[in-house]
Amino acid sequence: MRLAVIHINGLLKLVLSLLLVLCPALPKAQPPVKKYIFSKGDMQISLSKNISEKELDDFIKQYDVADLALKQMIKKNFADSIINNGWKVDVNDNNLLVISKKPGAADIVNDITGFIKGSINIDIGNPIPLNKQSYGINNFRKQLPFTIKDSIVTFTLNGRGNANQVMLAGNFTNWQQGAIPMVKNGNDWLLPVKLKPGKYTYKFIVDGEWINDPYNAIVEGDGEGNNNSVFYVSNYLFKLDGNSNAKRVFVAGNFAGWEDGKIKMNKTTTGWELPVLLDTGTYTYRFIVDGKWITDPANPNKLPNEFGEYNSSISVGKPVLFLLNGLTAANQVYLAGSFNDWRSFELKMKRTATGWEIPYVLGAGNYEYKFFADGRWIDAEGTISKEHEPGSVFVIGANYTFRLKKYAAAKSVFIAGDFNGWSPNAYAMKKEGDEWVMPLHLATGKHLYKFVVDGNWIIDPGNNLWEENEHGTGNSIVWVK
Template identity: 40%
Template sequence: MKPFVCFSLLFMTLMFNSLVTQAQLDPDKVCHIENGQLIFTLNLKWSEKEKKEVSKLFDLDSTLIAQVYSGKSVIVSGNETWKVKKIQGTLVELSKSVQSKADKSIRMNDLLLVVENWMNFAGNTASTTTVYGINNFEVANAFTYSQNKALFYLPANKTAQRVYISGTFNNWSTTQTPMKMMGNGWMVELKLNPGKYAYKFIVDGRWTTDPSNKLRERGDAGAYNSVVYCYNHVFELKGHKDARKVVVTGNFYGWNPRGFPMQPTADGWSLPMYLRDGTYAYKFLVDNEWMTDPANPAVRKDADGNLNSFIGIGESYLFKLDGYTTAKKVVLTGSFNAWDEVELVMDKTPKGWQFPYVIAAGNYEYKFIVDGKWMIDPANPFITGSGNFQNSFIALKANHIFELNKYPDARTVILAGSFNNWNEDGYKMVKEGGKWIWPIYLQPGKYTYKFIVDGTWILDPADKLYDQNEYGTNNSVLWVEPSN
């Protein structure tokens, strides 16, 4: 299979079958080009159905794939030689040169224009799970970030004709973001929100990590990408200019006393960093002496009675409990604060109790503790668990709603799947307008699930996608695409 034929067939197959295959297999994580090599990342745990899907989508010979799964390290198919390398866990790389001796006229830039239509083919999706991040650049001006403007700089490469930057910020586009030659290097300014981004440079068609950036991690396709953080918070401590060392630590770092070293400034100490949306407890260690932030009035006790400073990054959600106006104390607790029973004391209002709390997008369970008595939220119909072990459930920034339009007379409908470890007492769906619903927040990826209607497991009748399971009864499949 010649490279040009391979990519032409790949392009036509992908366009023709986009509505079918996109929901069944994520091509972004299977194929990429790096250093003149066409690389496929395969999972040894894939089912026969998934193998056939890969074979069809990428125009790969089924016998070639079969030889990969048989354990061969070198495979000769026609006039081409493929190499197989195990990279981690059950993942293997199948690779060959994209420029064969038989066709030296094919250039890497031509191939990049063809594969422009596979979005995010080269690496990671944008991360919302990373809690914190601090950059580590060897060259001070290689990256700067201010007021949502990120400036990337690639030094040298003066003889290059075209340089692009590709990453999670542009869906790994190979031609969307060209860089400009400025002085002794290449530069581009991008408008980016705070967060974590993976990226690479493409210099005359060849992918390369950022030589000035020490932070790297393997992408979804198995290759290394550079990683950068766009900051959204600065820890500052005024004074203590005679201290030898000042660090900051908190629940975002597991209260590691080593902490993150702060840098001396004209009037004290400072450390910019990225923090995911959420509420964080923190303290400073000044020459190994713990102290709260004197400039931050938000100080609360933890479960052990220690005072900590608190900050909230992002929008807050207002938890409310109406009534119970004669109660002396109401505490909010849940999976978002490790079920701490003393930390979040709610504020009393004329109608009851409330507490604003900043939490990242996700699924959470919670309860109220009213004068020592635990209770679920009476205003929230979404509940997990059963019997005396029930919790209220909330999906902040939910991006999917499971619906079952049939069975209006059912007594109970449970949602179980890979997202909640197939818990049969997990998500009790709520009947609304003649159908059963359950809102949820899910990271991009593939999920399998079923409904349990009055004790009977069923597939989703509205979902035509399914996977085989070990019981021969199949599971419904949901693909969650990355948000733009």
């Protein structure tokens, strides 16, 4: 086995060359043999009989092979555990133990991950934003999605055994600059990569030719004329035990518009499940078992719905604490906003010594909210408000600041655009010196907007980018990368 680790432009590239290894007894001057490799498509472990107990313990822990009882084999020739786990003994003399096994789907993950982890830990890249998505689900043709174990994703390209070289490139490798050679295993190519939950785009480079994953049905453009395969590393598992006689089970929720029959769960030996990537936020959902809507029996967290029933609820991420000072004499207070479709019955607040509070998880975005206290709408300052009036605004993860200059004498300025439904009086800008400013969170891509100055709509005088609208008055344009 040769292993070369090359640093190019500060990026780590891994070059693996696997050769058949038959390990003869080593002279005592050499360190003891302790290898776990691929050899002609087989998994192979080679161990010297003179290996120290500490070295053997470290090897067993590193490659997670405690179930093979290697200590008993070396000391007492106890081979039952090795054989029962599907391995065979190739060499067993006074100096050397060599065992091997044909890898199955699950074994590939354990073995190739263990091999590379023993050489170098591939831990690269960050996910790309879900942007306007709330969730992501993998969709592969004719095969299951890539196996994930302990945050290790084993990328697989099947049926390219005739290729001389296959490399993996993606947003997590800085594409071609950090492309990583894959390992050949029979007619397939494999590579384990440690990835945190998130959305990733990738391609294979087969003998110099860039291709999308032929088995992955999800492809999206990168805005530069290229289409790339998409893979989601999940952070939540929808799971429904039992119901083994059901023909179909779906999950529906606010993350997917409550659409019936859109998200199908997979049948398992114990029930139904589906791994999903959920963006930061709070979500409500139900299972649909052969047409019957039910809450998740394993999830105690529930929120009331408009039918007088309940929906199961999950949160991903850290909560924001909403506070309302005063109104200590109120009987009930609820939080409502653009984040829960202004449901005034859903988020019941908890009474405190000075008012009311409720923690609620939200992702990056721009939000409006109000409180509903004993049948009356109240804004963040505690002022009574009408139902149709805009709520108080707060922003999480602001990434763009709108600025309007030369209107220092204006009494009020609002920002309106495709990011707030073109509301003329919801997003009030703040005067700072001789300009009006408002930081907002904008999704990647193109956005249209205008300013509303003392009731008059104007395009941004400081922005030369604009396009015509249906009124013939134009809209300013901002691009977010």
